[in-house]
Amino acid sequence: MLNMNLQFIEEKDSQKTKRAKAAQAKKEAALHDPTWAEVWETGYITKTGKQKPGILQMNLTATDKARLLDVKKAIEAGEIGTGLDSNKTLTKTKALEIYRGLMNQRKTGILREMVEKTPTNYRLIQTVPQLRRLVEDLERETFVALDTETTGLNVYQDEIVGLSLSLPVADYHVYIPVAHKAGKQLDRDLVLEALRPMLTNPDLGKVLHNAKFDIHMLIRHGVRMKGLLHDTRIAMALLNENETSYALKNLATKYGKYFGFQEESHTFDELFGKTRFDDVALDVALVYAAKDTHLTLEFYKWQKEHLQKRDKLLQLHRDIENVLVDVCVDMEQTGLLIDREFAAEYGDELRAEIVAAEAKLKKAFGDINFNSPSQLAKVFYDDLKLPDNNKRSTDVKTLKALQGEHDGIKTLLEYRGLTKLLGTYVDALPEKIQTDGRLHGSFNQVQTVTGRFSSNDPNLQNLPPKARKLVIAPKGMLILGSDFSQIEPRILAHLSGDEHFREPYLLGQDLYSTLASRVFKVPIEECRDGSIYRKKMKIGLLAVMYGTSMFTLSQQLGISIEEAQEFIRDFFTSYPGVHKFILSVHESVKKDEFVETIDGRKRRFSGHREQAKAYDALARKICSITGTAEVPANFWKIKEIPRALKEAYQKVKGPVESVRRQSVNAIIQGTAADVMKKALLQVHAYCKSKGWELFATVHDEALMLVSDQITPAEVREIENCMLSAVDLNVPMKVDTELMKRWGEGIKKSEWFNQAA
DNA sequence: TCCGCGGGCCAC
DNA sequence: AAACGTGGCCCGCGGA
Numbered sequence: 001m002l003n004m005n006l007q008f009i010e011e012k013d014s015q016k017t018k019r020a021k022a023a024q025a026k027k028e029a030a031l032h033d034p035t036w037a038e039v040w041e042t043g044y045i046t047k048t049g050k051q052k053p054g055i056l057q058m059n060l061t062a063t064d065k066a067r068l069l070d071v072k073k074a075i076e077a078g079e080i081g082t083g084l085d086s087n088k089t090l091t092k093t094k095a096l097e098i099y100r101g102l103m104n105q106r107k108t109g110i111l112r113e114m115v116e117k118t119p120t121n122y123r124l125i126q127t128v129p130q131l132r133r134l135v136e137d138l139e140r141e142t143f144v145a146l147d148t149e150t151t152g153l154n155v156y157q158d159e160i161v162g163l164s165l166s167l168p169v170a171d172y173h174v175y176i177p178v179a180h181k182a183g184k185q186l187d188r189d190l191v192l193e194a195l196r197p198m199l200t201n202p203d204l205g206k207v208l209h210n211a212k213f214d215i216h217m218l219i220r221h222g223v224r225m226k227g228l229l230h231d232t233r234i235a236m237a238l239l240n241e242n243e244t245s246y247a248l249k250n251l252a253t254k255y256g257k258y259f260g261f262q263e264e265s266h267t268f269d270e271l272f273g274k275t276r277f278d279d280v281a282l283d284v285a286l287v288y289a290a291k292d293t294h295l296t297l298e299f300y301k302w303q304k305e306h307l308q309k310r311d312k313l314l315q316l317h318r319d320i321e322n323v324l325v326d327v328c329v330d331m332e333q334t335g336l337l338i339d340r341e342f343a344a345e346y347g348d349e350l351r352a353e354i355v356a357a358e359a360k361l362k363k364a365f366g367d368i369n370f371n372s373p374s375q376l377a378k379v380f381y382d383d384l385k386l387p388d389n390n391k392r393s394t395d396v397k398t399l400k401a402l403q404g405e406h407d408g409i410k411t412l413l414e415y416r417g418l419t420k421l422l423g424t425y426v427d428a429l430p431e432k433i434q435t436d437g438r439l440h441g442s443f444n445q446v447q448t449v450t451g452r453f454s455s456n457d458p459n460l461q462n463l464p465p466k467a468r469k470l471v472i473a474p475k476g477m478l479i480l481g482s483d484f485s486q487i488e489p490r491i492l493a494h495l496s497g498d499e500h501f502r503e504p505y506l507l508g509q510d511l512y513s514t515l516a517s518r519v520f521k522v523p524i525e526e527c528r529d530g531s532i533y534r535k536k537m538k539i540g541l542l543a544v545m546y547g548t549s550m551f552t553l554s555q556q557l558g559i560s561i562e563e564a565q566e567f568i569r570d571f572f573t574s575y576p577g578v579h580k581f582i583l584s585v586h587e588s589v590k591k592d593e594f595v596e597t598i599d600g601r602k603r604r605f606s607g608h609r610e611q612a613k614a615y616d617a618l619a620r621k622i623c624s625i626t627g628t629a630e631v632p633a634n635f636w637k638i639k640e641i642p643r644a645l646k647e648a649y650q651k652v653k654g655p656v657e658s659v660r661r662q663s664v665n666a667i668i669q670g671t672a673a674d675v676m677k678k679a680l681l682q683v684h685a686y687c688k689s690k691g692w693e694l695f696a697t698v699h700d701e702a703l704m705l706v707s708d709q710i711t712p713a714e715v716r717e718i719e720n721c722m723l724s725a726v727d728l729n730v731p732m733k734v735d736t737e738l739m740k741r742w743g744e745g746i747k748k749s750e751w752f753n754q755a756a
Numbered sequence: 757t758c759c760g761c762g763g764g765c766c767a768c
Numbered sequence: 769a770a771a772c773g774t775g776g777c778c779c780g781c782g783g784a
Contacts, residue, residue, distance in 0.1 A: 372780055373763050395764060420765065424778055450774060452768085459776045462767035488768090543772075551771045636769065650769065665773040669768095673774095698775085699768045 017389060071099050080105065110266060114287045121172040122290040124282060126184045131194055137170040138198045143205030144168070145293035145300065148214045149277045149285070151179075155216035156434040161278040162285060163195070166293035173290040175282075183282035192223055204228030207300045209248045209292070215329050232296055235303045236319050236444035238313055241603060244528050246446075252295050259302040261295060320599070320677050321445060327684040327694065328443050334693040334705065335438030336460070339472045339741070343430045346470075350422040357415040364408025370415055427465035432458050439471075443697065450666050451601045451673035453697055461698045468743030477692075478738050480707045480715070481745055482683070482722055483701035486735040487509060487672045492545060494728040495598075495667065498577025505730035512537045518574045519567070536567075543669060544571060544578065547661035550633055561633060582664055586730070589663040590616075597670035605659045615656040618649040648673025676700060678725035686721050703742075710738075715748050 074080045080102050125131055130581045138144065145166035166172075169342035198204055199218065206225060208214055210233045215225050218548040233246050243251070249265040252712035256265065271288065272280060272465040280288070291368050307314040332460045358572055363368050365382075368375040381388040385407050391398065396413065403409050433439050439458070447454035463471075465693050473479045489511055504514040516537035527533040543553045549749040554564035574578035589595050590612040594604040625640050632638065636646060678695065683702050696703040702722065706714075719734040726732040737745030746754075 369780075371778090374780075393763085416765085424766070428777085448760090448774060452774060454775055456776060459767080462765090462776065464766060500774075546772045548773095549771045553772090555771085630782095654770075659774065669774065672768095701768085 064274070071102060074098075074102050085563070107271060111271060111284055115283050118283070118287045119173075121287055122294075123172055123174050124286050125174050125176040125191075126186065126282075128186070131176070131186060131191065134165070134174060134176075135194055135198070137167055138165075138195075138204070141167050141169050142202065144198075145207045145290065145297035146199075146214065146225075147208065147292045147296065148217045149175075149289050151219055151276050151278055153213075155220060156436065156440060158217075160217050160221055161276075162289060163191070164289040164293045166290070166297040167512050168297060173294045175286045175289040177282055177285060179264060179284060180278045180285065185282070188221065191219075192221055196223055199223050200226050202226040207232070207296055209233050209296045209299075210246075211284060211325050212329055212332075215325070216332070219329075219333065224685060228322060228325055230300050230304070231322065232299045232303060234446050235300075235307065235317055238317055238321065238601070239303065239306055241446075241449045241451075242606070248292065248295060248299075252299065255299070256295070258679075259298045261298065265291075265295065296435065310600075311594070313602070316674075317743040318602050320674065320681070323681060324445055324677055327680055328445055330684065331443055331696065332440055334695040335434070335436075336471045336695060337437075337474050338430055338433055338439050338470050340430055340433075342472075343426055343470050347422060347426045350418050350426060354415065354418050354422065357411055357418060360411045361415060364406070364411065370412065371419065376412075421464070421466055425463060426470065429458060429467065429470055441696075442688060445677070448673075449603055450670040451597065451677075452669065453673070453676075454697060455696075460696050463742075465743045471740055471742035473705060473708075473740050476708055477705045478710065478740060479703060479742055479745075480706045480710070480718065480736065480738050481701055481703045481742075482718055482734050482736045484672070484675070484679075484726075484750050485735050487675065487732070488545065488668050489541060490728060490730050490732060491668050491671045491675075492578065492581070493730045495671075496575075496577045496581035497729070498575050498581070501575050501578055502730050508731075510534075512541070515541065515571075515574075519570050540567060540571060544568065544582075544657070546665055547657070549580075565633070584665050585667060586660050589659060595663040595667050597667055597674050599671070599674040601670050601674060602664065603666040603670065605663065608656070608659045611652050611656050612659070615649070615652040618645065618652065621645060622649060672700065675725050676702075679722040682721035682724055683718060686717060712748070712752050 006385050029483045050682045071080075075098075080098060125134055138324060141150060147164045148160045149162040149164070150158045150160050162175055162177040164173065164175045167174075176191055177183060177185040177192050179185075182598075192199075199206075200223065204227050206227050207230045208228070209231065211225075211228050211231045215228075218225050232248070234470070236243060236246055236251060245251070247267050249267040249270075252261050252265040256262065268277075268288075277285065307317055323751075326486075358370065365376070365379045368379060371569060372375065376394045378394045380394065380402070381392050384406065386402055389398075396416070399409050399413055403413075429439060432441075440456050441460040442457050443460075444454045444456070453461070471479070490505060493505055500518065501515075503509075504511045510529065511530070512534045513524055513527040513531075516522070516531070516533040517524040519537065519540070520527070520533050527537070540553070542548070543556075550561050550564045550568070553568070554561045557564065557567070585595060589605060590609060593608050594602050619631050622635060622641055622645060623629065625633060626635070626638060631649070635641060635649075676699065680694065680697055680702055683704065687694050687704050687706070690706070692704055692706045693706045694702060704718075706718075715736055715738075719736060722734045723732055736748045738748060738751040739745040
């Protein structure tokens with residue numbers, strides 16, 4: 001209920017939905033764009049300069065559309081002139097030119113106004129006495145807000161040019177310039193040394209927005225910050241995982257009215273664009289930077305109130321996410337050692353194979369760019385007249401189906417694999433190596449709606465086995481990877497409480513074999529590892545957990561839709577607790593418009609209640625006509641159902657079923673993410689005590705660098721760290737591998753056997 | 757030259 | 769008529 005009074009509940013579209021929506025929007029914009037017509041009013045000018053009346057049919061990007069509306073408003077308000085005679089029509093080019101001028105005019109105006117309105121308790125620290133006074137005042141604080149301004153965003157290369165601090169007790173906000181190109185200021189090292197006791201004091205709480213960045217920057221200048229109290233970016237992600245932007249200024253613009261910041265806040269980009277912060281004049285820098293920590297401080301107080309009203313979320317924040325920041329920083333600092341020689345050789349090898357494949361492809365398909373789907377589609381479906389099924393797709397699935405039609409397709413598939421491996425991994429990874437010789441990817445603990453980690457620049461969570469081989473352990477060290485075995489099915493077993501589903505885990509039997517034997521009603525001997533029953537069951541369970549449609553399942557299993565339906569029916573009959581659990585999630589998300597993990601992480605689905613009610617009502621109506629318990633899969637073909645009813649049902653079916661799939665998945669995936677985060681905290685602490693280092697996490701796996709003298713007992717310790725994060729009503733299992741080179745892991749038992 | 761988008765594809 | 773959850777990166781392509 002508490003969620004209702006806040007504007008937290010917004011739905012962020014998945015990448016897939018976003019793409020679909022964008023495509024649709026583009027289509028519509030291309031057909032008819034009244035916005036543009038409004039701006040032009042009298043018509044439009046064609047490329048050749050001819051003026052035409054009527055509505056312009058032009059494909060406008062959403063950005064341009066917004067810009068033109070902005071220009072229109074500004075002209076009407078007299079903010080800016082068009083510079084045109086009144087009888088002339090505005091061209092698109094001219095309108096965008098006016099827009100640029102308008103932006104510059106506004107920017108200058110905003111900055112001037114900001115400086116003029118600098119609050120009296122915003123202060124520049126430019127002299128030693130001022131700094132000394134600041135340090136004295138800091139001693140009376142229990143927490144402060146902190147931020148760094150830098151030359152750029154690369155935490156391994158860029159530098160701090162200033163620090164801002166907000167002092168709640170002393171009630172003032174400072175900016176300490178240390179490396180601006182102009183203006184009176186103190187030396188960076190001197191300032192950092194003066195602040196070091198305070199920065200490294202774990203008992204003085206620090207409040208930051210996106211603390212990871214500033215902690216990295218401070219490490220770069222030799223200071224390891226301690227005492228992170230609250231990260232407003234992380235807290236915001238917990239309070240609303242659907243937020244479209246987590247930039248502080250955007251959040252302030254949206255939520256500032258709740259904590260005393262009425263006016264619009266402008267992002268760095270809006271105000272400074274590509275200007276480096278050390279080029280910014282000090283009076284401007286003060287008002288911009290001090291406002292940052294001022295905002296952060298007030299935002300923190302406001303967020304704290306809301307967290308305190310939500311026990312579980314507060315705990316999740318305090319005990320998991322907040323303390324995880326340091327783990328994340330360490331993980332990124334450790335980075336990965338890349339075998340450059342191996343990468344170079346492997347790259348050459350791949351390049352040779354690609355050249356050979358290209359020659360074959362040229363013979364088969366002509367001199368086109370084989371990386372271009374549009375050029376390939378032209379050759380396949382226009383020239384060679386291959387069956388296109390109205391899709392003209394060139395993806396792997398389609399190509400595999402077409403393999404029999406043309407000899408060159410097999411080569412194209414090989415070529416795809418080779419170029420993907422080379423371009424995305426083998427060539428790309430070494431290029432990201434920083435000056436310290438290590439590859440430092442970024443791990444983000446609050447970038448996903450479910451609570452999983454994401455990774456980027458480069459993404460270390462999607463390296464295929466062949467690319468993992470580029471990563472090696474430094475001398476005297478080994479790579480150790482521990483992963484939770486079947487964590488998501490185990491969580492489903494726990495949450496559903498299904499006796500039969502839990503049984504194999506309690507008895508230490510193979511889950512998929514047991515499931516297969518029960519569902520397919522065949523002896524367990526026929527369902528062992530490698531059997532077709534077990535394989536099908538694995539796909540089937542994924543379908544159950546993620547709510548796959550019968551169509552997709554039938555495709556994946558190579559059976560008819562009816563057989564797929566029967567399979568799922570049999571599964572639910574065999575495991576009624578699982579069925580009950582899934583239905584109960586559907587019910588609760590319909591009632592609450594959110595679901596939560598065991599640790600209280602929420603995923604919210606705004607507006608679902610309404611749609612789910614409509615969907616259920618329409619489904620009942622259809623069922624009353626067909627006389628069935630559920631809407632038949634082939635309802636479109638049933639003549640007795642009125643067309644309008646079919647259409648109304650179809651319209652809500654997609655979104656409602658999508659939310660249902662997402663909600664079941666969010667609980668399972670999100671709980672697994674919570675478990676992994678707790679495990680990382682334990683593993684990190686243990687590694688630190690040993691002088692070892694965590695360097696990555698891949699959803700259900702923790703990867704670390706350990707001594708090559710590691711003992712079996714120490715491996716058990718690590719596994720126990722992982723297991724201590726789990727509290728389910730079925731046992732958890734952790735598998736550990738050791739290796740010199742990632743992707744060449746050897747099970748711990750074999751590793752120690754062979755060493756002995 | 758840079759940007760955004762779409763198709764495609766890698767991981768769990 | 770549309771068809772499975774969570775992510776990020778590469779390339780081509782069209783537009784500024």
